[in-house]
Amino acid sequence: MNLLMHTSDGRHVPRTELATIPLPERTDSYQPVPHAELVRMVETIGRDILTGYRFDRDDYGLARDGRQLFGTHTYRVPEDDQMGLTIGFRNSYDKSLSVGLAVGASVFVCDNLAFTGDLTVMRKHTSNVLTDLEDMIIATIFRCRKNYHQISTDAESMAEHALADDEAFQMLGLLFGKSVLTPRQLPIVKKEWLKPSYEDFEPRNMWSFYNACTEGLKGSPPAKIMEKHIALHQLITERSYHNGLN
Numbered sequence: 001m002n003l004l005m006h007t008s009d010g011r012h013v014p015r016t017e018l019a020t021i022p023l024p025e026r027t028d029s030y031q032p033v034p035h036a037e038l039v040r041m042v043e044t045i046g047r048d049i050l051t052g053y054r055f056d057r058d059d060y061g062l063a064r065d066g067r068q069l070f071g072t073h074t075y076r077v078p079e080d081d082q083m084g085l086t087i088g089f090r091n092s093y094d095k096s097l098s099v100g101l102a103v104g105a106s107v108f109v110c111d112n113l114a115f116t117g118d119l120t121v122m123r124k125h126t127s128n129v130l131t132d133l134e135d136m137i138i139a140t141i142f143r144c145r146k147n148y149h150q151i152s153t154d155a156e157s158m159a160e161h162a163l164a165d166d167e168a169f170q171m172l173g174l175l176f177g178k179s180v181l182t183p184r185q186l187p188i189v190k191k192e193w194l195k196p197s198y199e200d201f202e203p204r205n206m207w208s209f210y211n212a213c214t215e216g217l218k219g220s221p222p223a224k225i226m227e228k229h230i231a232l233h234q235l236i237t238e239r240s241y242h243n244g245l246n
Helices: 035-049 129-142 144-159 165-177 186-194 206-217 222-242
Strands: 010-012 054-063 068-077 080-092 099-107 112-115 120-123
Touching: 035 054, 035 068, 035 080, 035 129, 054 222, 068 222, 080 112, 080 144, 080 222, 099 129, 099 144, 099 222, 112 206, 112 222, 129 144, 144 206, 144 222, 165 186, 165 206, 165 222, 186 206, 206 222
Parallel strands: none
Antiparallel strands: 010 054, 054 068, 068 080, 080 099, 099 112, 099 120
């Protein structure tokens, strides 16, 4: 399960529960997108486009009494036992979030997420949103392979970058200063860096630090999960490339 929410604002739910959340009324300026319909479209289009990949698992979380949805669909990638291709998506019934998708990877050993590139905010909940939704999902999922391969390349570069404790602590300060990590997440990242829960991340390098950070981000509010992971990936890869890792 790669969708882990450690906050009181969110909870894991089975897919069957999504259809039980009351759908708000449609108005002249607002057209809700049913959670269950969004999930069905992402799954159907993903399976059709991602030929050669095996659907591995799906995870769903709800917040605000079901008015906010965040979910992931993960596919097994041929010849890669460490990471899978992941589609993240979100939706809301209270006008707090536009429908959005992000594509990236999941790290199987620790169920961490890695998103790169911009969050595709596909559409506000205005008239004709359902008509436009399918084409927007298709365009996003077509970019999956490219984004996944970029993350694989970034991970290899990070693993080659040795990182001392002092450098890691400086990065923690930068991530906090850039509002990627909150004060409550800092101790989690520090603990995972100094005493990793997974032996795969015992080497002292940027990839281990990156995954320590994603452990901390599991406590992010559902509405901010994708943005936080994208910001983390961009900041760390920028720092890596600046130091001549690529």
